[in-house]
Amino acid sequence: MSAASAPLDRVRPPRVAAPLTRDGNASARVADALREAIVGGEYPPGSRIRQEEIAERFGASRVPVREALKALEADGLVTLVANTGAWVTRLSLAECEEVYQTRERVEPLLLRYSAPHLDDAALDELERLAERMAETADVEEFLRLDREFHQRSYAGADTLVLGDLVRRLWNTTQPYRRAYTLMIDAHSQRIVHDEHHMLVTALRDRDFDTAERVIEGHIRRTRRLLASHPEVFETLPAIP
Structure with a gap:
């Protein structure tokens, strides 16, 4: 079996970030580390x-941790429950379906804004990323490369709202x-x-x-498969 057709079944163990120093913007550092x-x-x-x-x-106090969690809530990665705590955002099947349908409609538009501004160097890099994805059988590497590929395809867009919206939608659907x-x-x-x-x-x-049609179908394919596997959503812990 070639590397391109090998099953993507090797998941890397979690990475533990090094303690943060106390200088600089501690909340931003905590947010960046938690986001990753x-x-x-x-x-x-x-x-x-748990804060x-x-x-x-x-290596931070609780104040920058709270600020970091608020920033991650704005990113769509964390759900804060008043007087209770923080949880990693989870979606029900219906919520995930709605998010993916939204992505099907807005990402082609973002690509349309971006595409005219992608030069040959940017397109060469997209080609290299596509080739590297086809060569890896490691799930986490594939996901990292795939995220970079699509972010780079949208990098030419200069938008006030759409780019941030798409990043948030990507964050909530990453798992x-x-x-x-x-x-x-x-x-x-x-x-x-x-x-x-x-x-x-x-x-x-x-x-x-x-x-635009390619990216729309690309997203739809994921939505349809996930919809046929409700057990993916049923086994996740509930948020209070």
Whole structure:
């Protein structure tokens, strides 16, 4: 079996961030470290985030930890419950379906804003990322490369609202993209990789209508598979 068709079933163990120093903006540092940990799957949806544990882990007081959690709530990564605590945001199947339907509609628009401003160097980098995704059988590496690929495809857009909205939607669906990646078979993997290359080809050809259709179908494929696996959502812990 080639590397491109090998099953994506090797998940890396959680990474433990080094303690933070007390100088500088401690809340931003805690937020950055927690964001990376949540996006990387160290804290699954519905898991409790205890302020005292985070403060001890990162060598910070509780005040910057609280500020960091508020920033992550704005990012869509954390749910704060008054007088109760903080949890990693989790979605029900219905919520996830709605978020993905939103992504199907707004990401093609963001791509349309971005595409005319992607030069040859940017497109070459997208091609390299697509090739690296096809070569890896490591789930976490694939997810990191995939996120970078799509963020770079949107990097040419200068928007007031849309870019931030798409980043938030990506944050809230990251754990479900991981579940999707673990579920798909070799045939579906090839389709995913083909779509990445098709997107780059359409962007090179300045065929923005096709590029929009590719990204819309790319997102829809994930939504439809997740909808057929409600157990992904039923096994997650509830947030009070």
